[in-house]
Amino acid sequence: MPIMASTRREVETQSFPLAVYIVVPLLALGLQSFVSLHFSNFVIFDLPLLVVIYFAMTLRTPVAATFGGAFLGLAQDALTHQPLGVFGIAKAFIGYLAASLGVRIDTENLGTRLVLTFVFVLLNDAIDWVLMRHMLGEPLPWGWLHQLSRAIVNTLFAIIFFALLDRLKSRG
Amino acid sequence: MESFFSRYKNALVLIVVLVAQLLALAVQAKRPTTDGGDRRSVSLMRFAVITIITPPERVLHSTGHWFRSVWFGYIDLIHVRRENSDLRGEIQRLRLEQATIAQDAEQGRRLQHMLGFSESYIYKTQPAQVIGTGGTDQSQVVLIDKGSASGLKSDMSVITADGIVGKVKEVSRYSSQVLLVSDPTSGVGVILENTRIRGVLKGRAYGQLQVADVSPDARIKVGEPIVTSGGDQIFPRGLAVGTVQRVIADPDRDPLVDVLVRPAAKLSQLEEVLVVTSMSDAASPQETKDLAESEAEGEAAQKRASDVLSERLPSRTDPNGPADTNPEDLVDAAGNAIKKTAPPKPNRPDGFSPNAEPDAAQMSPGQRFAPVKDGTEDSATPLRSQLPQKTVPASAVTAVSHARVPKPPATSSPAPHKSVAPPPVTAAPASQPPRITAPSSGDPGNTPQSVTPPGGAR
Numbered sequence: 012m013p014i015m016a017s018t019r020r021e022v023e024t025q026s027f028p029l030a031v032y033i034v035v036p037l038l039a040l041g042l043q044s045f046v047s048l049h050f051s052n053f054v055i056f057d058l059p060l061l062v063v064i065y066f067a068m069t070l071r072t073p074v075a076a077t078f079g080g081a082f083l084g085l086a087q088d089a090l091t092h093q094p095l096g097v098f099g100i101a102k103a104f105i106g107y108l109a110a111s112l113g114v115r116i117d118t119e120n121l122g123t124r125l126v127l128t129f130v131f132v133l134l135n136d137a138i139d140w141v142l143m144r145h146m147l148g149e150p151l152p153w154g155w156l157h158q159l160s161r162a163i164v165n166t167l168f169a170i171i172f173f174a175l176l177d178r179l180k181s182r183g
Numbered sequence: 184m185e186s187f188f189s190r191y192k193n194a195l196v197l198i199v200v201l202v203a204q205l206l207a208l209a210v211q212a213k214r215p216t217t218d219g220g221d222r223r224s225v226s227l228m229r230f231a232v233i234t235i236i237t238p239p240e241r242v243l244h245s246t247g248h249w250f251r252s253v254w255f256g257y258i259d260l261i262h263v264r265r266e267n268s269d270l271r272g273e274i275q276r277l278r279l280e281q282a283t284i285a286q287d288a289e290q291g292r293r294l295q296h297m298l299g300f301s302e303s304y305i306y307k308t309q310p311a312q313v314i315g316t317g318g319t320d321q322s323q324v325v326l327i328d329k330g331s332a333s334g335l336k337s338d339m340s341v342i343t344a345d346g347i348v349g350k351v352k353e354v355s356r357y358s359s360q361v362l363l364v365s366d367p368t369s370g371v372g373v374i375l376e377n378t379r380i381r382g383v384l385k386g387r388a389y390g391q392l393q394v395a396d397v398s399p400d401a402r403i404k405v406g407e408p409i410v411t412s413g414g415d416q417i418f419p420r421g422l423a424v425g426t427v428q429r430v431i432a433d434p435d436r437d438p439l440v441d442v443l444v445r446p447a448a449k450l451s452q453l454e455e456v457l458v459v460t461s462m463s464d465a466a467s468p469q470e471t472k473d474l475a476e477s478e479a480e481g482e483a484a485q486k487r488a489s490d491v492l493s494e495r496l497p498s499r500t501d502p503n504g505p506a507d508t509n510p511e512d513l514v515d516a517a518g519n520a521i522k523k524t525a526p527p528k529p530n531r532p533d534g535f536s537p538n539a540e541p542d543a544a545q546m547s548p549g550q551r552f553a554p555v556k557d558g559t560e561d562s563a564t565p566l567r568s569q570l571p572q573k574t575v576p577a578s579a580v581t582a583v584s585h586a587r588v589p590k591p592p593a594t595s596s597p598a599p600h601k602s603v604a605p606p607p608v609t610a611a612p613a614s615q616p617p618r619i620t621a622p623s624s625g626d627p628g629n630t631p632q633s634v635t636p637p638g639g640a641r
Contacts (some may be wrong), residue, residue: 022478040420041239043386044315046327052391081200089232090315091322091364091405092352095225096208100201107197125234143321145214151321152388 019037025069026181035176036083044090055161057132059083061169064131065108065176066117080106094147101138105131121170128169132162171172230355233326236315237358241328244314274276278480281473307461308342309333314358320389322456323366325349325453330357338417338509346423346447347371347411352595359458363448364424365390367427372414373424375442378402381412384424384444390451392425392444396433399440403430409444419462 039058040049046053064084067076088095109118109131117123136158165179188195211225309329318325329335331354341348341361349369353360362369365386373384373394380403382394394409407427413420428445 022350030383034291037235037239040236040318041243041315044236045240045243047316047318048313048325048453054316054318074196077197077200078192081204085204086232086236087318089229090236090360091317091319092324092360092366092368093322094208094211096204096211100204103197103200103204111193126348137323139550142208146208149321150388155228166368 025071027179028181031057031179032066035179036079036086040083040086040090041086055164056168057135057161057165058172059087059098060102060105060132060135061128061165061172063106064109064128064169065173067106068113068124068127069176069180071110071113071118073107073110073114076106076110077103082102092148093143097139097142097147101135104138105135108134124169124173125166129162129166132165133158136161185638195294226353229353229360233353233355233358237326237328237355240315240326244312244328244440275480275484278476281481282480298415302532303331305459306463308457308461309335309460311335311359311456311458312342312455313456321347323369323386323390323450324352324361325361325363326454327359327361328457330359332356335359335458336460340419341420341456341457342417343453343456345447345449346425347418348450348453350417351458363390363450365392365446370415371418372412372422373409374412375403376408376410377404378407381414382442384409391420392442392446394442395400396439397438397442399438403442405429419459457522494633554599 036059039062043053043056043058047057063076063080066079070076080102081099084099087093087102089097103172109127112118112127118127140151140153143151144153210343221416232261258346278404311327311329311333313325314328315326327341335351337351337354339351341350347364349363349366351359352362358506363386364371364384367386367388369384371384372381374381375394376505378400380397380400384392386392387393397403409424410425411420413422425444425446427442429443431441431443433439433441
């Protein structure tokens with residue numbers, strides 16, 4: 012199973028209908044906020060992060076992914092009461108990293124998606140924790156078990172979620 | 184130079200974006216506003232995002248609400264009648280409880296007024312639906328579907344019937360953000376109900392609640408209720424907060440302890456909340472009306488209970504008999520209070536009053552000249568005027584008998600008074616006034632007397 016992108020098809024830039032770029036992030040934010048209301052354990056998922064990772068790996072444009080991650084993260088910040096920028100910084104960085112890697116490796120591969128998503132979720136949480144703990148002075152604990160289970164759950168969910176989003180790609 | 188920017192364009196964009204956000208974050212963290220709220224630019228951004236997010240959330244909420252209402256309103260109606268009946272019974276019970284408590288509350292208000300103590304009461308509330316959350320476990324925030332258009336403002340308290348929920352943080356026109364009490368940045372003045380220990384309620388990581396930095400006290404027990412103290416000027420005094428769940432040592436401040444709190448309101452399953460939009464030093468008209476209703480209901484229920492009790496208890500009066508001229512209680516048949524009579528004062532210092540008593544020849548053994556009241560004869564009754572006839576009316580005799588008739592043994596029989604009729608009394612025929620006869624033995628003055636009134640044995 013080749014991981015590095017070796018063919019032209021693998022590095023080919025994908026595209027989506029314009030509505031997808033608006034509706035999917037909005038839906039991710041809305042569902043994250045709404046479902047958590049009725050199922051408190053749903054906060055273990057991070058739908059906006061998965062959207063950032065997917066579009067970054069699929070579109071493979073670091074600048075767009077950076078801005079996209081920043082906007083989505085800031086929107087997520089705005090829904091909380093914490094200072095704006097915590098999620099924005101983390102998601103902007105993850106978006107850039109995912110897009111940069113997407114240029115070099117085959118992100119269509121299931122194994123690659125699994126590993127990258129797992130690493131990106133952990134990295135995102137680590138950046139959040141550093142910012143919250145050391146910049147904002149919030150006493151946020153770091154629990155390895157919680158963070159690993161969160162990364163695993165999001166990675167497993169990403170398999171289904173990414174497969175659904177693949178169906179929205181523009182044909183031709 | 185141009186090649187440098189084009190070559191490292193992506194990295195430079197990333198650095199610019201990160202630095203800009205870091206600067207913004209640093210400004211927000213290091214220069215908080217005086218009122219503890221957000222800066223104007225931050226508020227605008229939150230306002231924009233909430234405005235964008237609210238419509239789809241409303242759609243999702245309405246859709247979910249429709250499905251739930253169809254299910255719970257039309258399909259899942261098993262046991263609804265019984266539940267309704269139970270709830271009605273509970274309302275009656277609570278009304279009675281409220282009537283009792285209302286007296287104490289009213290007395291408390293009067294005393295507070297006398298002391299010049301001003302107390303804030305919830306005067307007006309605005310119900311709201313919870314339509315979303317902050318979506319992360321680091322921030323305990325919910326969105327409600329009411330905003331400035333409904334009169335909401337920042338720092339208004341949000342409650343449910345179970346207990347406090349939080350306070351309004353950001354307000355847009357048709358929605359608002361509520362900071363839950365379980366958030367680490369929130370703070371509510373609370374007091375432990377039994378031990379009267381005061382503290383500040385704060386959130387811990389992952390939505391737990393605690394009263395931090397409390398002096399260790401062995402009296403703090405698990406399950407002790409915690410209420411608001413009113414010291415934060417946001418929540419009125421006395422609202423339910425929760426109960427003591429556990430007491431743990433504070434790792435940072437050694438002698439002090441943290442009291443973990445189980446919230447009274449279900450903070451993880453909020454659906455409807457009440458925003459306190461107005462507080463006053465007097466009860467609201469609705470509350471006053473409710474109290475008056477429950478007081479009236481309570482009085483009516485007490486009267487009903489008294490009636491039921493009086494019907495079930497053995498009666499010592501004959502409903503068919505003549506009126507009682509000398510009841511045991513101090514209230515006459517019309518309900519007027521009877522003034523207690525004093526024993527007749529003797530005319531002479533030796534206790535003898537000439538011509539105050541009839542001749543001994545006219546008396547019969549055991550006969551009284553006045554009804555007995557409180558162990559003494561009442562000279563102001565008409566018995567004395569009937570002495571020459573040597574007989575007394577049945578009603579008066581009945582009254583005398585009531586005064587000292589021994590109580591019948593307790594039985595479950597609905598008419599136990601039949602066993603009261605004592606043997607030493609001879610009943611007169613119904614056509615004649617009954618004559619009192621002395622018992623065959625014993626002290627006639629102290630022996631309980633009884634007669635059978637017209638109409639049969641009692």
